[in-house]
Amino acid sequence: MVESDAQEFTSEIEYFTASTYKLVMMSFLTMGIYNQYWFYKNWVAIKKSEKPEILPFWRAIFAQLWSYSVFFRVQRDVNERNISLSVFAGASAFIYFFMQALWKLPELYWILGMFSFLPLVPANRAAAELNREKFGLSMKNKKITKWNLLLIIFFAPLLVFNTVISTPTYTNYLLAEDSFEKGEFHQSKILYEKSIESCSTSFLFGWYEYEIRFSYGRMLNEYSKISESSSDLFLESRLQFEWVIDYLDENPELISTKAQALSNLANTYQQQAAATDSNEEYFKLLEVAFRIYRESAEQLEVNQDWKNLSYTYYNLGQTSDWYGDVGEAIKWLEKAVELDKKFGFSQDFKEDSEYLNSLKDKYKEINESKRDFEAEVEEKAPSST
Structure with missing residues (x-):
């Protein structure tokens, strides 16, 4: 959007700028919030110079609609002063608008929206040159201030959280849990397997695989109670808990979870005993279940x-x-x-x-x-x- 009088030349706007490094880093680490701050500060400068009736806050909030007006002003001033820099106002506004929509993409594709600072870089660079030409101002906004740091500290955990929950590993895990709660065991099984498969290639979730396998084993235990192929499910469930126990043995700091894994492992033997037609196998399975339950109970008591x-x-x-x-x-x-x-x-x-x-x-x-x-x-x- 461009106001009707935006064509009038003005050389009085002292644009807000930051070094390219700071603009890029702050934009990325604040998930694009710094972009809106950049627009807000420039709308404040424009309001002071030529449009006293505008509301900078709301124009910054809806920056994807108003970005062209800022880019246009910078390009206009650059052209008037014969500065050999291009802002590409129309293209930059379109790219910014488009990249804002990328935040809604599923899985990790939303990270593409993190690069929404790209169309700001030419305008920011041109605005800095205009400030130097018009007011003799050098670039001072280079360092990370304490307020910038607080902003990063606030948004960095959100960035990590968003990244984690957007991975195929976590997405499939949540969907698997949801299907489990609804009793859709077959669908839950497929989703758990996808989640576990992606753990091996995920730098974020390799360490979390034991939790996913633990939940998967519990689901298989319940699934085995209603499935015709219960013997296969018992074995698969047992493999999950044995994997978890081996992992916990190698990671003593997580040992409190081992007792629960043992209890669930014992349950696979108990449930398989209920499903078998062989008396001999029935009693053998119960003996194994009892022994593992006893071991689990001892550890659970120690863990309180x-x-x-x-x-x-x-x-x-x-x-x-x-x-x-x-x-x-x-x-x-x-x-x-x-x-x-x-x-x-x-x-x-x-x-x-x-x-x-x-x-x-x-x-x-x-x-x-x-x-x-x-x-x-x-x-x-x-x-x-």
Whole structure:
């Protein structure tokens, strides 16, 4: 946009400029906000010189619509003073408008919008030369001030965050989690696999692969409960948790997560036991699950991870119950209920208490049946004379 009287020559505008290095760096590190500051300061200069009724703030906010007016003025002044620099007002305005739209692109393509400073560089350079010609001003805005630094400190984390969440790794991970929550397990599996695959080539997410694999393993555990190919899913889930455990063994600073990985690994054996038709395999799988649950419980107690410890006690009890050792199952459920009560896990307390009571009833019935059987055997046994 250009105002109707913009054609009138003026040599009174003292343009705001910065060194090319500073303009580029500040624009990039503030995600283009410095561009708008550049426009704002120049609209303030224009308002002071020739257009007292304009609102610099709003013209800076909508800089993609008003950039041509600034570029035009700089080009006009350059031409009038026969300075051999070109601003390319129309092309620069078009490029700036176009590059502002790039911020909305998916994944990492939005980073192209970070180069929106490019059409400002010719205008900034020409404006600096105009200030020198008209007012004898040399370029002073070269250094990073404390206010510039504060702006960088504020926007740099946002830049990193935006970069991270735009990667295919993170995008697929979030979509996989969303599909998991909706029960769309097959779609979730595909997205998790894409996310893990891209981890190997991502400098941002190579270190985060263990978290993605951990979540993937949990999803596979749930998927296996409803899938016809559950045996394959159990194995795939197990591979994820074993990978995570190996990774955590190599990174001691993350060791607190290992106990959770062990508990989830044990669950793959427990769930596979529920799906098998072989009695021999059934008991072997439960024995492995019980052993790994015990190891997990010991570490969770050391970590004081009471919530996950309660879950693991429950699973230890359930595994014992499935194995046929109801007395052992009661012992673990009592521990789970005790933790639920102590730490206020109300929903778990209700569920665990109900299971514990059912186990006690079951144990009572078993003992009664045992006594009845022993009495019957004793009654039928020949009396010795």
